[in-house]
Amino acid sequence: MSVSELQTIEHDVLVVGAGGAGIRAAIEAASQGLSTGLLSKSLLGKAHTVMAEGGVAAALGNVDSRDNWKIHFRDTMRGGKFLNQWRMAQLHAQQAPDRVRELEEWGAVFDRTEDGLINQRNFGGHRYPRLAHVGDRTGLEIIRTLQDFCIHKGIDTHMECTALDLLLDSDGKVAGLLAYWRETGRFVLFRAKAVVFSTGGGGKAWRVTSNSWEYTGDGLGMAYRAGAEMIDMEFTQFHPTGMVWPPSVRGILVTEGVRGDGGILLNNKNERFMFDYIPERFAPETADTEEEAQRWLGGDRDARRPPELLTRDVVARAITREVKEGRGSPNGGVFLDIASRRPADFIRRKLPSMYHQFKELAEIDITEEPMEVGPTLHYFMGGIRVDDDSQQTCVPGLFASGECAGGMHGANRLGGNSLSDLLVFGKLSGDGAIEYANTLDSLPDVDEDRVQELMRAATAPLNREEGTNPYLIQEKLQQIMQSCVGIVRNAEDLQKGLDELEELKEETKTVKVHASAQYNPGWNVALDLPNLIITAEAVTRAALVREESRGAHTRTDFEGERDEWLQYNVILSPGEGGRLEARKEERKDPPEDLEAIANATLEELEAENDG
Amino acid sequence: MAERTFRVWRGDAEGGEFKDYAVELDRGMVVLDALHLIQAQHAGDLAVRWNCKAGKCGSCSMEINGRPRLSCMTRINEFGSDELITVRPIKTFPVLKDLVTDVSWNYDQNKRIKPFKPKKKDADGNYRMMQRDVERVQEFRKCIECYLCQNVCHVLRDQDRKDAFVGPRFMIRVASLEMHPLDVEDRVPETRDELGSGMCNITRCCTDVCPEHIQITDNGIIPMKERVVDRYYDPLLWLLRKITGSGKKKASIDSES
Numbered sequence A: 001m002s003v004s005e006l007q008t009i010e011h012d013v014l015v016v017g018a019g020g021a022g023i024r025a026a027i028e029a030a031s032q033g034l035s036t037g038l039l040s041k042s043l044l045g046k047a048h049t050v051m052a053e054g055g056v057a058a059a060l061g062n063v064d065s066r067d068n069w070k071i072h073f074r075d076t077m078r079g080g081k082f083l084n085q086w087r088m089a090q091l092h093a094q095q096a097p098d099r100v101r102e103l104e105e106w107g108a109v110f111d112r113t114e115d116g117l118i119n120q121r122n123f124g125g126h127r128y129p130r131l132a133h134v135g136d137r138t139g140l141e142i143i144r145t146l147q148d149f150c151i152h153k154g155i156d157t158h159m160e161c162t163a164l165d166l167l168l169d170s171d172g173k174v175a176g177l178l179a180y181w182r183e184t185g186r187f188v189l190f191r192a193k194a195v196v197f198s199t200g201g202g203g204k205a206w207r208v209t210s211n212s213w214e215y216t217g218d219g220l221g222m223a224y225r226a227g228a229e230m231i232d233m234e235f236t237q238f239h240p241t242g243m244v245w246p247p248s249v250r251g252i253l254v255t256e257g258v259r260g261d262g263g264i265l266l267n268n269k270n271e272r273f274m275f276d277y278i279p280e281r282f283a284p285e286t287a288d289t290e291e292e293a294q295r296w297l298g299g300d301r302d303a304r305r306p307p308e309l310l311t312r313d314v315v316a317r318a319i320t321r322e323v324k325e326g327r328g329s330p331n332g333g334v335f336l337d338i339a340s341r342r343p344a345d346f347i348r349r350k351l352p353s354m355y356h357q358f359k360e361l362a363e364i365d366i367t368e369e370p371m372e373v374g375p376t377l378h379y380f381m382g383g384i385r386v387d388d389d390s391q392q393t394c395v396p397g398l399f400a401s402g403e404c405a406g407g408m409h410g411a412n413r414l415g416g417n418s419l420s421d422l423l424v425f426g427k428l429s430g431d432g433a434i435e436y437a438n439t440l441d442s443l444p445d446v447d448e449d450r451v452q453e454l455m456r457a458a459t460a461p462l463n464r465e466e467g468t469n470p471y472l473i474q475e476k477l478q479q480i481m482q483s484c485v486g487i488v489r490n491a492e493d494l495q496k497g498l499d500e501l502e503e504l505k506e507e508t509k510t511v512k513v514h515a516s517a518q519y520n521p522g523w524n525v526a527l528d529l530p531n532l533i534i535t536a537e538a539v540t541r542a543a544l545v546r547e548e549s550r551g552a553h554t555r556t557d558f559e560g561e562r563d564e565w566l567q568y569n570v571i572l573s574p575g576e577g578g579r580l581e582a583r584k585e586e587r588k589d590p591p592e593d594l595e596a597i598a599n600a601t602l603e604e605l606e607a608e609n610d611g
Numbered sequence B: 001m002a003e004r005t006f007r008v009w010r011g012d013a014e015g016g017e018f019k020d021y022a023v024e025l026d027r028g029m030v031v032l033d034a035l036h037l038i039q040a041q042h043a044g045d046l047a048v049r050w051n052c053k054a055g056k057c058g059s060c061s062m063e064i065n066g067r068p069r070l071s072c073m074t075r076i077n078e079f080g081s082d083e084l085i086t087v088r089p090i091k092t093f094p095v096l097k098d099l100v101t102d103v104s105w106n107y108d109q110n111k112r113i114k115p116f117k118p119k120k121k122d123a124d125g126n127y128r129m130m131q132r133d134v135e136r137v138q139e140f141r142k143c144i145e146c147y148l149c150q151n152v153c154h155v156l157r158d159q160d161r162k163d164a165f166v167g168p169r170f171m172i173r174v175a176s177l178e179m180h181p182l183d184v185e186d187r188v189p190e191t192r193d194e195l196g197s198g199m200c201n202i203t204r205c206c207t208d209v210c211p212e213h214i215q216i217t218d219n220g221i222i223p224m225k226e227r228v229v230d231r232y233y234d235p236l237l238w239l240l241r242k243i244t245g246s247g248k249k250k251a252s253i254d255s256e257s
């Protein structure tokens, strides 16, 4: 087919991804009167954001008035083991409260405090109750609010439309992208001045994950092929509590809200083992006896937080260790108990979807019995590297926000900081894209040969007489990542992983799918594979470069945090001969004021609220 | 574990037929797991929507042994060991392919509803709402847009009156706005004239299938019908209440249509 016959759609700003970040970006662009398109692989309202449970973090101070943005910022930096981009963590903590209040103005109905304000719950690593929430379905509330708001803003939503690759003009700036409609399998050319990627992460590269089929690292793969860089890819978050039984639901998330609302972790000796795993850095702020933890649960403001609410990396490693040393539950996890801690009606009210999830999928009543849980790959701290303020990548006209962008969370993300990240940086990426688009008089030209080439490559799997089954390749990839790039890593395994990924790349060249392109999931899987493999390789290479253990990245051959490594982020970029290159890059010095906040005592920061 | 046969509808807008697939079962499997195995092993192009696999996104609706269900929340061990499991797409919306239907009509209905319009904030920049006052709205906002209720509502399914009635999903969407403590918009006239509240004759089939257990009819549609009845049956009463904000009367539902 010639390019002139191809369906062509033109926008000033094209947002790829209709999760929280993408919709928020599109709302921003459209509200400035720019022609805005919004693309998603699924139907509107079904993106990952809909699954988020526990809450959105913002220092509103509604439940504990001692909270303020500086303490949120400090918690975020400490949770990220000081590898976060300082400026991003600052923008995030400062702007999150406004973004949450704005949702309320757009119709969101958060749970309330007794005074009628937005209620906030405790979560790991957050000093104060900070997560605005709606039971355990916060993501649904957020995406529905954004969705219902955006349909009246003149945004063109293109549902079940998958982006294949970016198109650049002869100067190397963004000119649009090629995509296909899943319904028909037909190609469509989008021309745009600016493109925002809000495509989410790449958890589908692991076997045990809380992520859906959509999480194949498309944004990462496409941005990389266009010349963009990735940052912090070694930091993949294993959420400590995924379901472990039955096998068919392994990996499905159990919200941290269970622990925030009082749930405790037990091994098979009925020991509350988290007391044995309190890191030095957090010792002054963590309860060291069950008695103190109990007082905290009872609302004693002087009691310190229970160790179950340590950051996710710490809890996930502790669980892995307990299981490895033979103290695990029957199905290879540990026990999460809220039944003995809270009355049944409290549990059903605060955690309704967890109650149903266990009742219906595992035949367990969590108001009576403990759950069995274990780590599950959950979130990418790393992602596309962007400018702190504009969210632009090093490719002119390409922006990124949400989970597919990196830098904000450093070595470990705090629970609740993703939903706030989506809102804050979704908006900022929209602003960035508007500003950039307004500097261009006309749509950049697309390279027609490139379009032809992309269409040929995409249809190749449909036309092969024989070849490999894409589902099998995806399964193999998941095995590789699960066994070589898991929660604890070492050089030997990582190298083995890289070698096996090379073989897989070869196999991918010969995938074959059923011949019709019309709503063909096999073909969709085949087209996602290259992105998923780039994503997997980026994680593995970055993990090999970082020779220390920090946050979510644990190396058994380089134990403990190394001060030297505090100076570096690992950057991935297209190198010579199309090879993915990982390098360490020295971090900028932190702004003095921010460094002072991060190192201040809580008392100093709290005092500011009184003044 | 045991092998089991699944009878799956395959086809597109032009037509189709049921095909049988044998699936090796593992413990705790749901119907969606079986469909995924069929995709990986027998029919890579079997079209089915899903995202969360935990009953949270409302993507995987289909009719399983005649009942509209979320396939990710339907355990296989619910069925007798020699019972054939038959899976077909939801009936009320046109088939695109296999188990995937064109639900875009629903998205169009949502656009017809007047958006949220909040009152002014308190002087300190906050809104205040009491938990007990938001609970009924929160019930409606649990909706995951699986459209199972739309699928079973006979007005849409059997009478095909999509031109006259937005269906239960969007009746509770209107209700969630009308009962929102901060909202100041008036959607009562359009509820009757455009959204077609009079078409519903309270059979409660929608409520029966809602995976979120939302009391669609009793808590959503009936109160909306009452508001319509109040307004059009007795405008004086309506005006009075507008002024005094009191005196809610139980209205007769039949008198609306």
Ligand SMILES: Cc1cc2nc3c(=O)[nH]c(=O)nc-3n(C[C@H](O)[C@H](O)[C@H](O)COP(=O)(O)OP(=O)(O)OC[C@H]3O[C@@H](n4cnc5c(N)ncnc54)[C@H](O)[C@@H]3O)c2cc1C
Residues within 6 Å of the ligand: A016, A017, A018, A019, A020, A021, A022, A039, A040, A041, A042, A047, A048, A049, A050, A051, A052, A053, A054, A055, A056, A057, A138, A139, A161, A162, A163, A164, A198, A199, A200, A201, A210, A211, A214, A218, A219, A253, A378, A379, A401, A402, A403, A404, A415, A416, A417, A418, A419, A420, A422
């Ligand atoms: C079970 C679960 C619970 C969670 N709970 C919490 C929580 O309580 N608090 C919290 O802060 N975070 C939580 N998270 C994390 C958080 O939900 C996600 O990080 C966040 O929603 C990601 O949002 P996003 O906007 O970046 O992307 P998503 O919401 O994932 O959206 C990605 C979008 O990109 C589209 N897309 C991808 N590739 C393409 C392509 N090639 N072409 C077109 N479109 C494409 C997809 O269709 C989708 O619309 C949770 C995550 C999970 C899985």
Ligand code: SF4
Residues within 6 Å of the ligand: B152, B153, B154, B155, B167, B168, B199, B200, B201, B202, B203, B204, B205, B206, B207, B217, B221
């Ligand atoms: S109660 Fe009304 S909306 Fe619900 S199925 Fe019956 S007729 Fe349809």
Ligand code: SF4
Residues within 6 Å of the ligand: B058, B142, B143, B144, B145, B146, B147, B148, B149, B150, B168, B169, B172, B206, B209, B210, B211, B212, B213, B214, B216
């Ligand atoms: S009201 Fe219930 S059945 Fe209807 S779309 Fe919403 S969740 Fe589904």
Ligand code: FES
Residues within 6 Å of the ligand: B049, B050, B051, B052, B053, B054, B055, B056, B057, B058, B059, B060, B061, B070, B071, B072, B073
């Ligand atoms: S896959 Fe989300 S509800 Fe079934």
